[in-house]
Amino acid sequence: MITHQHAAATSTGLGIAIAAIGLAAFTALPATAQRTQTYEISGQEVSIYNLAGEVVVRAGGGSAVVVELTSGGADASELSVQTGPIGGAETLRVIYPADRIVYPDMSRGSRTETRVRDDGTFGDTHGGWSGDRGDRIRISGSGSGLEAYADMVISVPPGQRVNIYLAVGNASLRNVDGDIRMDTQSAPVTAEGVRGSLVVDVGSGSVDVTDMDGDLNVDTGSGSVEVSGVSGGTTLIHTGSGSVTAYGITSTELNIDTGSGRIRARDVAADHITLDTGSGSVELEVLNDADHIEIDTGSGSVTLTVPSSFGARVEIDTGSGGIEMEMPITMRRWQRDHVNGTIGDGSGRLIIDTGSGSVTVLQGR
Secondary structure: OEEEEEEEOOOOOOEEEOOOOOOOOEEEOOOOOOEEEEEEEOOOEEEEEEEEEEEEEEEOOOOOEEEEEEEEOOOHHHOEEEEEEEOOEEEEEEEOOOOEEEOOOOOOOOEEEEEEOOOOOEOOOOOOOOOOOOEEEEEEOOOOOEEOEEEEEEEEOOOEEEEEEEEEEEEEEEOOEEEEEEEEEEOOEEEEOOEEEEEEEEEEOOEEEEEEEEEEEEEEEEOOEEEEEEEEEEEEEEEOOOOEEEEEEEEEEEEEEEOOOOEEEEEEEEEEEEEEEOOOOEEEEEOOOOOEEEEEEOOOOEEEEEOOOOOEEEEEEEOOOOEEEOOOOEEEEEEOOEEEEEEOOOOEEEEEEEOOOOEEEEEOO
16 A cells, blocks of 8 residues: 655745545655655565665655655656556656656766656566566766656565666665665666565666675676675675675575676685686685686686685686696696696586686685
Protein backbone atom coordinates (compact mmCIF):
# COMPACT_ATOMS: atom_id res chain seq x y z
CA MET A 1 0.00 0.00 0.00
CA ILE A 2 1.24 3.50 -0.84
CA THR A 3 0.42 6.50 1.30
CA HIS A 4 1.21 10.05 0.17
CA GLN A 5 1.89 11.69 3.55
CA HIS A 6 2.53 15.34 2.95
CA ALA A 7 4.16 17.96 0.74
CA ALA A 8 6.47 20.74 1.92
CA ALA A 9 7.38 23.61 -0.41
CA THR A 10 11.08 24.18 0.13
CA SER A 11 11.14 27.39 -1.91
CA THR A 12 8.12 29.08 -0.26
CA GLY A 13 7.82 27.32 3.10
CA LEU A 14 4.12 26.58 2.49
CA GLY A 15 2.71 23.32 3.89
CA ILE A 16 0.07 21.38 1.99
CA ALA A 17 -1.87 18.50 3.47
CA ILE A 18 -2.60 15.70 1.02
CA ALA A 19 -5.05 12.87 1.71
CA ALA A 20 -4.08 9.21 1.51
CA ILE A 21 -4.18 7.77 -1.98
CA GLY A 22 -4.88 4.23 -3.18
CA LEU A 23 -2.71 1.69 -4.93
CA ALA A 24 -3.15 3.13 -8.43
CA ALA A 25 -2.66 6.77 -7.45
CA PHE A 26 -1.50 9.52 -9.76
CA THR A 27 -0.18 12.76 -8.25
CA ALA A 28 1.03 15.83 -10.14
CA LEU A 29 3.90 17.68 -8.57
CA PRO A 30 3.12 21.31 -7.69
CA ALA A 31 4.30 24.01 -10.06
CA THR A 32 7.24 25.32 -8.08
CA ALA A 33 10.96 25.36 -8.78
CA GLN A 34 11.62 22.88 -5.99
CA ARG A 35 9.27 20.95 -3.74
CA THR A 36 9.57 17.98 -1.42
CA GLN A 37 6.86 15.35 -1.09
CA THR A 38 6.85 12.30 1.17
CA TYR A 39 5.44 8.88 0.31
CA GLU A 40 5.05 5.72 2.35
CA ILE A 41 5.13 2.45 0.39
CA SER A 42 4.13 -0.80 2.07
CA GLY A 43 4.64 -4.21 0.50
CA GLN A 44 6.80 -7.31 0.57
CA GLU A 45 8.76 -5.92 -2.39
CA VAL A 46 9.10 -2.26 -3.39
CA SER A 47 10.44 -0.90 -6.69
CA ILE A 48 11.34 2.76 -7.28
CA TYR A 49 12.07 4.35 -10.68
CA ASN A 50 13.65 7.72 -11.44
CA LEU A 51 15.49 8.90 -14.55
CA ALA A 52 17.63 11.69 -13.08
CA GLY A 53 18.76 12.83 -9.65
CA GLU A 54 20.61 11.96 -6.49
CA VAL A 55 19.42 8.95 -4.50
CA VAL A 56 20.30 8.43 -0.85
CA VAL A 57 19.26 5.13 0.76
CA ARG A 58 19.35 4.97 4.54
CA ALA A 59 18.02 2.89 7.44
CA GLY A 60 14.43 3.49 8.43
CA GLY A 61 11.98 2.27 11.03
CA GLY A 62 8.43 1.04 11.00
CA SER A 63 7.15 -1.28 8.30
CA ALA A 64 6.97 0.99 5.24
CA VAL A 65 9.55 2.36 2.82
CA VAL A 66 9.53 6.16 3.09
CA VAL A 67 10.51 8.22 0.05
CA GLU A 68 11.24 11.95 0.40
CA LEU A 69 11.16 13.21 -3.19
CA THR A 70 12.45 16.66 -4.10
CA SER A 71 11.80 17.84 -7.63
CA GLY A 72 13.96 20.49 -9.25
CA GLY A 73 14.92 22.13 -12.52
CA ALA A 74 13.25 24.78 -14.68
CA ASP A 75 10.55 22.31 -15.79
CA ALA A 76 10.06 20.53 -12.46
CA SER A 77 6.32 21.31 -12.49
CA GLU A 78 5.88 18.96 -15.46
CA LEU A 79 7.01 15.91 -13.49
CA SER A 80 4.44 13.62 -11.94
CA VAL A 81 4.49 10.58 -9.70
CA GLN A 82 2.62 7.34 -10.26
CA THR A 83 2.24 4.53 -7.74
CA GLY A 84 0.71 1.09 -7.66
CA PRO A 85 1.56 -2.61 -8.02
CA ILE A 86 3.52 -3.75 -11.09
CA GLY A 87 5.23 -7.09 -11.62
CA GLY A 88 4.50 -8.29 -8.10
CA ALA A 89 5.99 -5.21 -6.41
CA GLU A 90 4.56 -1.97 -5.04
CA THR A 91 6.07 0.85 -7.05
CA LEU A 92 6.81 4.55 -7.11
CA ARG A 93 7.60 5.98 -10.54
CA VAL A 94 8.64 9.51 -11.47
CA ILE A 95 7.16 10.34 -14.88
CA TYR A 96 9.12 12.58 -17.27
CA PRO A 97 6.76 13.62 -20.12
CA ALA A 98 9.44 14.05 -22.80
CA ASP A 99 11.86 12.03 -24.89
CA ARG A 100 14.68 14.53 -24.29
CA ILE A 101 15.64 15.37 -20.72
CA VAL A 102 18.26 17.87 -19.53
CA TYR A 103 19.98 17.16 -16.23
CA PRO A 104 22.45 20.04 -15.61
CA ASP A 105 24.47 18.06 -13.03
CA MET A 106 25.77 15.88 -15.87
CA SER A 107 28.94 17.17 -17.47
CA ARG A 108 28.27 19.46 -20.42
CA GLY A 109 28.12 17.55 -23.68
CA SER A 110 27.58 14.15 -22.07
CA ARG A 111 24.45 12.11 -22.67
CA THR A 112 22.83 8.76 -21.91
CA GLU A 113 20.10 6.91 -23.75
CA THR A 114 17.69 4.38 -22.28
CA ARG A 115 14.26 2.94 -22.98
CA VAL A 116 11.29 3.79 -20.76
CA ARG A 117 7.85 2.19 -20.79
CA ASP A 118 4.64 4.22 -20.65
CA ASP A 119 4.22 3.42 -16.95
CA GLY A 120 7.66 4.91 -16.14
CA THR A 121 9.45 1.60 -15.59
CA PHE A 122 12.82 0.86 -17.18
CA GLY A 123 15.91 -1.26 -16.69
CA ASP A 124 15.85 -4.89 -15.61
CA THR A 125 12.87 -7.08 -16.52
CA HIS A 126 13.20 -9.36 -13.48
CA GLY A 127 9.91 -8.03 -12.11
CA GLY A 128 7.86 -9.77 -14.78
CA TRP A 129 7.81 -7.43 -17.82
CA SER A 130 8.32 -9.01 -21.23
CA GLY A 131 8.30 -7.76 -24.81
CA ASP A 132 7.74 -4.05 -24.21
CA ARG A 133 11.11 -2.33 -23.98
CA GLY A 134 9.56 1.13 -24.10
CA ASP A 135 10.44 4.32 -25.99
CA ARG A 136 13.95 5.64 -26.39
CA ILE A 137 14.77 8.54 -24.05
CA ARG A 138 17.86 10.75 -24.24
CA ILE A 139 19.25 12.43 -21.12
CA SER A 140 21.95 15.06 -21.58
CA GLY A 141 23.81 17.64 -19.53
CA SER A 142 22.89 20.52 -21.82
CA GLY A 143 20.87 21.42 -24.88
CA SER A 144 17.14 21.40 -25.51
CA GLY A 145 14.66 19.25 -23.64
CA LEU A 146 12.74 18.95 -20.38
CA GLU A 147 14.99 20.36 -17.65
CA ALA A 148 13.94 18.44 -14.55
CA TYR A 149 15.15 15.95 -11.98
CA ALA A 150 14.02 14.32 -8.75
CA ASP A 151 16.31 13.83 -5.77
CA MET A 152 15.30 11.08 -3.34
CA VAL A 153 15.98 10.10 0.24
CA ILE A 154 14.74 6.54 0.73
CA SER A 155 14.38 5.15 4.26
CA VAL A 156 14.27 1.35 4.34
CA PRO A 157 12.92 -0.66 7.32
CA PRO A 158 14.91 -3.74 8.43
CA GLY A 159 14.55 -6.80 6.21
CA GLN A 160 12.75 -4.96 3.39
CA ARG A 161 13.25 -5.95 -0.25
CA VAL A 162 13.78 -2.84 -2.39
CA ASN A 163 14.70 -2.37 -6.07
CA ILE A 164 15.90 1.09 -7.10
CA TYR A 165 16.30 2.10 -10.74
CA LEU A 166 18.15 5.30 -11.66
CA ALA A 167 19.30 6.36 -15.12
CA VAL A 168 21.71 9.23 -14.34
CA GLY A 169 22.94 11.00 -11.22
CA ASN A 170 24.54 9.26 -8.27
CA ALA A 171 23.46 6.83 -5.56
CA SER A 172 24.62 6.13 -2.03
CA LEU A 173 23.54 3.61 0.62
CA ARG A 174 24.39 3.76 4.30
CA ASN A 175 23.61 1.44 7.23
CA VAL A 176 20.75 -0.31 5.41
CA ASP A 177 19.54 -3.75 6.53
CA GLY A 178 17.59 -5.50 3.79
CA ASP A 179 17.56 -7.10 0.35
CA ILE A 180 18.62 -4.21 -1.88
CA ARG A 181 19.04 -3.95 -5.63
CA MET A 182 20.55 -0.74 -7.04
CA ASP A 183 20.40 -0.50 -10.84
CA THR A 184 21.81 2.56 -12.62
CA GLN A 185 22.46 3.40 -16.26
CA SER A 186 25.22 5.96 -15.81
CA ALA A 187 25.75 6.79 -12.15
CA PRO A 188 28.39 5.91 -9.54
CA VAL A 189 27.29 3.94 -6.48
CA THR A 190 28.74 3.99 -2.97
CA ALA A 191 27.59 1.74 -0.12
CA GLU A 192 28.66 1.55 3.52
CA GLY A 193 27.39 -0.52 6.41
CA VAL A 194 24.90 -2.60 4.41
CA ARG A 195 23.49 -5.73 6.04
CA GLY A 196 21.54 -8.46 4.26
CA SER A 197 22.18 -8.65 0.53
CA LEU A 198 23.17 -6.08 -2.07
CA VAL A 199 23.06 -6.22 -5.87
CA VAL A 200 24.65 -3.29 -7.71
CA ASP A 201 24.21 -3.17 -11.50
CA VAL A 202 25.81 -0.16 -13.20
CA GLY A 203 25.99 0.47 -16.93
CA SER A 204 28.78 3.01 -16.59
CA GLY A 205 30.20 4.28 -13.32
CA SER A 206 32.39 3.36 -10.38
CA VAL A 207 31.26 1.23 -7.43
CA ASP A 208 32.62 1.51 -3.89
CA VAL A 209 31.39 -0.85 -1.14
CA THR A 210 32.73 -0.87 2.43
CA ASP A 211 31.72 -2.68 5.62
CA MET A 212 29.26 -5.11 4.01
CA ASP A 213 27.79 -8.07 5.89
CA GLY A 214 25.94 -10.42 3.53
CA ASP A 215 25.88 -11.51 -0.10
CA LEU A 216 27.33 -8.96 -2.53
CA ASN A 217 26.92 -8.94 -6.31
CA VAL A 218 28.45 -6.08 -8.32
CA ASP A 219 28.16 -5.81 -12.11
CA THR A 220 29.37 -2.79 -14.06
CA GLY A 221 29.77 -2.41 -17.81
CA SER A 222 32.51 0.17 -17.45
CA GLY A 223 34.01 1.50 -14.26
CA SER A 224 36.35 0.65 -11.42
CA VAL A 225 35.15 -1.39 -8.44
CA GLU A 226 36.52 -1.18 -4.90
CA VAL A 227 35.22 -3.32 -2.04
CA SER A 228 36.58 -3.63 1.48
CA GLY A 229 35.52 -5.17 4.77
CA VAL A 230 33.04 -7.59 3.18
CA SER A 231 31.86 -10.76 4.90
CA GLY A 232 29.12 -13.13 3.82
CA GLY A 233 28.23 -16.15 1.74
CA THR A 234 29.23 -14.92 -1.74
CA THR A 235 31.13 -11.93 -3.12
CA LEU A 236 30.69 -11.64 -6.89
CA ILE A 237 32.25 -8.81 -8.92
CA HIS A 238 32.10 -8.34 -12.68
CA THR A 239 33.21 -5.38 -14.77
CA GLY A 240 33.46 -5.18 -18.54
CA SER A 241 36.25 -2.63 -18.36
CA GLY A 242 37.83 -1.37 -15.17
CA SER A 243 40.13 -2.34 -12.34
CA VAL A 244 38.94 -4.23 -9.26
CA THR A 245 40.39 -3.74 -5.77
CA ALA A 246 39.24 -5.91 -2.86
CA TYR A 247 40.51 -5.79 0.73
CA GLY A 248 39.44 -7.74 3.78
CA ILE A 249 37.08 -10.22 2.11
CA THR A 250 35.70 -13.13 4.16
CA SER A 251 33.28 -15.18 2.08
CA THR A 252 32.44 -18.72 1.13
CA GLU A 253 32.99 -17.73 -2.50
CA LEU A 254 34.91 -14.86 -4.12
CA ASN A 255 34.52 -14.43 -7.86
CA ILE A 256 36.06 -11.48 -9.72
CA ASP A 257 35.80 -11.17 -13.51
CA THR A 258 36.95 -8.20 -15.56
CA GLY A 259 37.16 -7.96 -19.33
CA SER A 260 40.02 -5.51 -19.12
CA GLY A 261 41.61 -4.26 -15.93
CA ARG A 262 43.89 -5.12 -13.04
CA ILE A 263 42.67 -7.25 -10.14
CA ARG A 264 44.11 -6.69 -6.70
CA ALA A 265 42.68 -8.73 -3.80
CA ARG A 266 44.34 -8.79 -0.37
CA ASP A 267 43.46 -10.16 3.07
CA VAL A 268 41.11 -12.70 1.50
CA ALA A 269 39.66 -15.69 3.35
CA ALA A 270 37.38 -17.77 1.12
CA ASP A 271 36.81 -21.45 0.35
CA HIS A 272 36.40 -20.96 -3.39
CA ILE A 273 38.26 -18.18 -5.27
CA THR A 274 38.05 -17.43 -8.99
CA LEU A 275 39.81 -14.44 -10.59
CA ASP A 276 39.60 -13.85 -14.34
CA THR A 277 40.77 -10.89 -16.42
CA GLY A 278 41.08 -10.62 -20.16
CA SER A 279 43.92 -8.15 -19.87
CA GLY A 280 45.58 -7.03 -16.66
CA SER A 281 47.78 -8.19 -13.82
CA VAL A 282 46.43 -10.16 -10.86
CA GLU A 283 47.57 -9.89 -7.24
CA LEU A 284 45.96 -12.16 -4.65
CA GLU A 285 46.77 -12.63 -0.96
CA VAL A 286 44.97 -15.55 0.70
CA LEU A 287 44.85 -15.91 4.49
CA ASN A 288 43.26 -19.37 4.74
CA ASP A 289 43.68 -22.86 3.27
CA ALA A 290 41.24 -22.32 0.40
CA ASP A 291 39.71 -25.41 -1.19
CA HIS A 292 39.90 -24.04 -4.73
CA ILE A 293 41.87 -21.15 -6.26
CA GLU A 294 41.67 -20.49 -9.99
CA ILE A 295 43.34 -17.51 -11.69
CA ASP A 296 43.15 -16.79 -15.42
CA THR A 297 44.52 -13.79 -17.27
CA GLY A 298 44.84 -13.35 -21.02
CA SER A 299 47.70 -10.93 -20.65
CA GLY A 300 49.30 -9.96 -17.36
CA SER A 301 51.46 -11.22 -14.52
CA VAL A 302 50.09 -13.17 -11.54
CA THR A 303 51.34 -12.88 -7.95
CA LEU A 304 49.77 -15.21 -5.40
CA THR A 305 50.54 -15.23 -1.68
CA VAL A 306 49.29 -18.18 0.41
CA PRO A 307 49.81 -19.13 4.08
CA SER A 308 52.54 -21.58 5.08
CA SER A 309 49.87 -24.17 5.94
CA PHE A 310 48.43 -24.09 2.40
CA GLY A 311 48.04 -27.44 0.64
CA ALA A 312 46.89 -28.05 -2.94
CA ARG A 313 47.34 -29.92 -6.18
CA VAL A 314 49.00 -27.38 -8.48
CA GLU A 315 48.64 -26.74 -12.21
CA ILE A 316 50.33 -23.60 -13.59
CA ASP A 317 50.59 -22.61 -17.28
CA THR A 318 51.99 -19.49 -18.88
CA GLY A 319 52.17 -18.87 -22.61
CA SER A 320 54.98 -16.39 -22.24
CA GLY A 321 56.72 -15.75 -18.93
CA GLY A 322 58.56 -17.50 -16.14
CA ILE A 323 57.23 -19.35 -13.08
CA GLU A 324 58.65 -18.78 -9.59
CA MET A 325 57.62 -20.91 -6.59
CA GLU A 326 58.60 -19.80 -3.09
CA MET A 327 56.44 -22.52 -1.52
CA PRO A 328 57.97 -26.04 -1.17
CA ILE A 329 56.44 -28.22 -3.89
CA THR A 330 56.59 -31.91 -4.76
CA MET A 331 57.08 -31.94 -8.52
CA ARG A 332 55.49 -34.18 -11.10
CA ARG A 333 56.39 -31.95 -14.01
CA TRP A 334 58.42 -28.74 -14.26
CA GLN A 335 59.06 -26.73 -17.40
CA ARG A 336 59.72 -23.08 -18.00
CA ASP A 337 56.06 -22.46 -18.86
CA HIS A 338 54.35 -25.31 -16.98
CA VAL A 339 54.32 -26.63 -13.41
CA ASN A 340 52.43 -29.67 -12.13
CA GLY A 341 52.87 -30.79 -8.54
CA THR A 342 51.67 -30.77 -4.95
CA ILE A 343 52.03 -28.24 -2.16
CA GLY A 344 51.66 -29.51 1.41
CA ASP A 345 48.97 -32.13 1.90
CA GLY A 346 47.48 -31.51 -1.55
CA SER A 347 43.97 -31.15 -0.13
CA GLY A 348 43.00 -28.14 -2.25
CA ARG A 349 43.25 -27.18 -5.89
CA LEU A 350 45.35 -24.38 -7.42
CA ILE A 351 45.05 -23.54 -11.12
CA ILE A 352 46.83 -20.57 -12.73
CA ASP A 353 46.77 -19.83 -16.46
CA THR A 354 48.18 -16.73 -18.13
CA GLY A 355 48.51 -16.19 -21.84
CA SER A 356 51.35 -13.73 -21.41
CA GLY A 357 53.00 -12.89 -18.09
CA SER A 358 55.02 -14.31 -15.26
CA VAL A 359 53.62 -16.30 -12.32
CA THR A 360 54.93 -15.97 -8.75
CA VAL A 361 53.67 -17.99 -5.77
CA LEU A 362 54.84 -16.60 -2.40
CA GLN A 363 54.61 -17.88 1.15
CA GLY A 364 52.88 -15.49 3.51
CA ARG A 365 52.33 -15.53 7.25
